[in-house]
Amino acid sequence: MKIAILGIDAAWTPHKPSGIALIRQTEAEKWECVAVEDSYQDFLNRSGIGFNSKATGNVPVAELLEAVKILSEAELKLVVADIPLAKGLIVGRRRADNEISRLFGRKGCSTHTPSQTRPGPISEEIRDGFEKHGYTLATASADRLPGRALIETYPHPALLLLMNKNYRVPYKISKAGKYFPTLSSVDRRAAIAQKLQDVHTALSQSISRIDIAISEEPQSLRGLKSIEDRIDALVCAWVGIHVLQGNAQAIGDGEAAIWLPSKLFQPTDWSALLAPEARASEEFMLGIEELPLEHRAFESR
Helix, strand or coil, X not given: CCEEEEEEECCCCCCCCCEEEEEEECCCCCXXXXXXXXXXXXXXXXXXXXXXXXXXXXXXXXXXXXXXXXXXXXXXEEEEECCCXXXXXXXXXXXXXXXXXXXXXXXXXXXXXXXXXCECHHHHHHHHHHHHCCCEECCCCCCCCCCCEEEEECHHHHHHHHCCCCCCCCCCHHHHHHHCCCCCHXXXXXXXXXXXXXXXXXXXCCEECCCCCCCCCCCCHHHHHHHHHHHHXXXXXXXXXXXXXXXXXXXXXXXXXXXXXXXXXXCCCCHHHHCHXXXXXXXXHHHXXXXXXXXXXXXXX
């Protein structure tokens, strides 16, 4: 039977939409997008189940799982969420948050600080809801991933690998003024749209049939936010591929962990940059900014 991954870009507060992406493995062991929406409501409506906010609460887990079954006709093995999750109550920064900030803060990818109220109950609802249906929260203490698992990830550092970048990818519409202070509002939106298109293109190398159209025409803030939420959900699913392949690492402890592709934690191989024949090459000049300070003193030849 085919297997599926569900990615959720979960909102930290009630009444705000959450991006959701469902991907499944094809017969050729590739991955394809089955559905990607900017809200639980649209995802459920797409499956024909419909959405009843009074009956489902903030996170309609049971209905989402039923929709996954209808849409994918596959076994859902992994749920990957961009929201702080923990075995117990979250009251502040966790070891996972501090470790990710230590590792990626200099690259603009520090974590936000969670609290008992934000995301608070929403985080617990996701954890408890999926656990009730057999999806155990996997942390750094697990010897191996459960047969069905719920994990936390963080798209910003994941995008460093996906996009082959050394600093945070500037694609958040709410930060457009900070990213592009000299541009007009229209040009800022165009710049964000291009960044989102770049991420879409990179994701398409691993996941086919991504049904997100990014227009070249000026777009509204709401339209760009919708695309951003769906892209984030797909990045979560993309991390899930690495997890199922055994190419991911859990950063944190037994209480909570943020999962990211293992390649992000592999040291840079400086051997080619330090080789005499490479010292005047384009590769060397591009890499010198990352070269550890202790290796930057060398005699010219």
